[in-house]
Amino acid sequence: MNIVKNEGELDGTVEGSLFIDLHERHQIQPAKYIVQWKQRIYSKGKMDESGWITASIETEPEIRVIGMIPETYYRFMVTAVGPDGRIGGAVLSEWGEALKLDKPLYPPLGPLKVMTKFDNENGVSALISWPYSPPMRQPTINLSEDILAAIGTCYYRIIASNSTHLITSEFSLDVGIGYLFSHLQFANEYIVSLYSLPSLYYSLELNLSTSIQTRFTTLSCNQIFGPGSLNCAPEPVQNLRGEIFPNGTTYIQWTPASDHSSILTYQLLYYAISQNSYCAMNPVNMYLDAKLKNACFMNFMQIFIAYHHYDKSEFQTVSSATIILSPSYPCEYLIRLTNYDLLGSNLLHITIPYLVNRRKLL
Numbered sequence: 001m002n003i004v005k006n007e008g009e010l011d012g013t014v015e016g017s018l019f020i021d022l023h024e025r026h027q028i029q030p031a032k033y034i035v036q037w038k039q040r041i042y043s044k045g046k047m048d049e050s051g052w053i054t055a056s057i058e059t060e061p062e063i064r065v066i067g068m069i070p071e072t073y074y075r076f077m078v079t080a081v082g083p084d085g086r087i088g089g090a091v092l093s094e095w096g097e098a099l100k101l102d103k104p105l106y107p108p109l110g111p112l113k114v115m116t117k118f119d120n121e122n123g124v125s126a127l128i129s130w131p132y133s134p135p136m137r138q139p140t141i142n143l144s145e146d147i148l149a150a151i152g153t154c155y156y157r158i159i160a161s162n163s164t165h166l167i168t169s170e171f172s173l174d175v176g177i178g179y180l181f182s183h184l185q186f187a188n189e190y191i192v193s194l195y196s197l198p199s200l201y202y203s204l205e206l207n208l209s210t211s212i213q214t215r216f217t218t219l220s221c222n223q224i225f226g227p228g229s230l231n232c233a234p235e236p237v238q239n240l241r242g243e244i245f246p247n248g249t250t251y252i253q254w255t256p257a258s259d260h261s262s263i264l265t266y267q268l269l270y271y272a273i274s275q276n277s278y279c280a281m282n283p284v285n286m287y288l289d290a291k292l293k294n295a296c297f298m299n300f301m302q303i304f305i306a307y308h309h310y311d312k313s314e315f316q317t318v319s320s321a322t323i324i325l326s327p328s329y330p331c332e333y334l335i336r337l338t339n340y341d342l343l344g345s346n347l348l349h350i351t352i353p354y355l356v357n358r359r360k361l362l
Helices: 221-225
Strands: 014-019 032-043 046-049 053-058 062-068 072-082 085-092 096-098 113-119 123-129 155-161 166-172 179-181 189-197 212-217 238-244 249-255 265-272 284-289 296-298 304-307 310-312 315-317 320-324 331-340 350-356
Touching: 032 062, 053 062, 062 072, 113 212, 123 189, 155 179, 166 179, 238 331, 249 331, 265 320
Parallel strands: none
Antiparallel strands: 014 062, 032 046, 032 053, 032 072, 072 085, 072 096, 113 123, 123 179, 155 166, 155 189, 189 212, 238 249, 249 320, 265 284, 265 331, 296 304, 304 320, 310 315, 331 350
16 A cells, blocks of 8 residues: 655655454464565566565554555565464565556545444444455556556545535545444435545645545434434424315325324424415414314414324324315415424424415415
């Protein structure tokens, strides 16, 4: 994995990182790692390969490599050593090319994979993963098949956004299995984009690679805590719809939430939005008892409303209402229906425009 170096330290070279995957079958933990490398240079149709060079003895399985020469091929070998000597055999990396510094970056390999989850530490989260293997190059007469891989970048920019928030982060690749977005919003669709960066010290946006993208939807509150949980806002009603009759009677229906036992009240608000003077009316705002069995209401504007029922298992709740609108003129109305739960928290309302005339409601 390569990056452009920052100023003041081996300018014009490439830095990389080696990650050693420890095998679980060895009960003895290595005390040291002996790191060796060799290089190949192709020039004028000829290949020059060095012997193995011992670079360092490390104590951690994550190793920083500095001073790589652009457009030179490298291979690494690591030997684990314990208190009693070598542990197992040496492991070798594939051959890879340290890219030219001003060469356009390869975009990350796709596809992006997303796993959404929830835990107490990270809340609603999404783990974004992608293949780390660098792109393969086409073989040439001077390039054998065992050195087709270019060394990929260490650094990335990742962006996640929904309708209200934008999250941007730049990070260095490690031995983790991906990038974790934490504390996301419930039941929201996000777009995530991943870019390759030449380093954490880049200065020009032109140094960004093209991106790969995907979409995902986070878990809903009820998926995590269960339907009707007081940890969650009430679910919205669905399929709010209406039908008007020639005398102005308007029959409004909706499908209650899947678990409506915690809903105490519905708020029904409607008003004309047409600009015509004959459509002018004050907004009508009323509350419907979600558990009311039979009732009717007459307000000072002589607007009649009747409650109807929705029956599910042992609990009945209101699922429709009838209001009287003016049958004389075609007017457009907005009707909003809002839930209120046991804690008094209201649900985001649903707004539906209705065009009213003597025959039907659109």
